[in-house]
Amino acid sequence: MQPQPGPPQLYSPTNGDFTFVSSADAEDLSGSIAAPEVKLNLGGDFIKESTATTFLRQRGYGWLLEVEDDDPEDNKPLLEELDIDLKDIYYKIRCVLMPMPSLGFNRQVVRDNPDFWGPLAVVLFFSMISLYGQFRVVSWIITIWIFGSLTIFLLARVLGGEVAYGQVLGVIGYSLLPLIVIAPLLLVVGSFDVVSTLIKLFGVFWAAYSAASLLVGEEFKTKKPLLIYPIFLLYIYFLSLYTGV
Numbered sequence: 001m002q003p004q005p006g007p008p009q010l011y012s013p014t015n016g017d018f019t020f021v022s023s024a025d026a027e028d029l030s031g032s033i034a035a036p037e038v039k040l041n042l043g044g045d046f047i048k049e050s051t052a053t054t055f056l057r058q059r060g061y062g063w064l065l066e067v068e069d070d071d072p073e074d075n076k077p078l079l080e081e082l083d084i085d086l087k088d089i090y091y092k093i094r095c096v097l098m099p100m101p102s103l104g105f106n107r108q109v110v111r112d113n114p115d116f117w118g119p120l121a122v123v124l125f126f127s128m129i130s131l132y133g134q135f136r137v138v139s140w141i142i143t144i145w146i147f148g149s150l151t152i153f154l155l156a157r158v159l160g161g162e163v164a165y166g167q168v169l170g171v172i173g174y175s176l177l178p179l180i181v182i183a184p185l186l187l188v189v190g191s192f193d194v195v196s197t198l199i200k201l202f203g204v205f206w207a208a209y210s211a212a213s214l215l216v217g218e219e220f221k222t223k224k225p226l227l228i229y230p231i232f233l234l235y236i237y238f239l240s241l242y243t244g245v
Helices: 051-058 086-097 108-112 117-129 137-158 165-174 177-188 193-215 218-243
Strands: 039-042 045-048
Touching (some): 086 108, 086 165, 086 177, 108 193, 117 137, 137 165, 137 218, 177 193, 193 218
Antiparallel strands (some): 039 045
């Protein structure tokens, strides 16, 4: 007599995380899978990561969550970021307004250490005081500054001078300061033609001397008048844009 087969045994392997049950026993089973908690240690404080953050890290996209450290270079003051040195600009203004060697200023710094913002500010200020009744001169003054400096630069190079265009641009721009100084005087003595003419000549000679003494070096030797004369004419033209004559 053969033994009667018993009821089929359910295979219920357990491997720690999963348990297989029959469908008859799974009627009342329900639940959810909780995401593991991952904590980061940032300076002693534990921060719980979200499920999305954990998912990205597990998939190898953790670099998307990285935060770059602040670069000290990005926190510079605005003037330093724009390379504007107010003390340097003020010193160069004094060198131009007081060109006499006996005063002890190192005037060569205006030529040897050129900057852009100082001359631009001087040219714009000269343009502002020239606006009286002639609003179109502003762009024209800036144009004459740029192309007049280019002409002086090309002439200096042809004559054998060792000078860069940036140096000429800075010197010509700063040397407009004497014309700005005499502008209020011309408003006061405008009705006196002789005095007004003398002040204009003084201002032009002052500006031309400041520029020429910086640009015309010993390398020009006997050719100095060939460069001084166009500089003098350039400042006469600048003054004519202010006076309207």
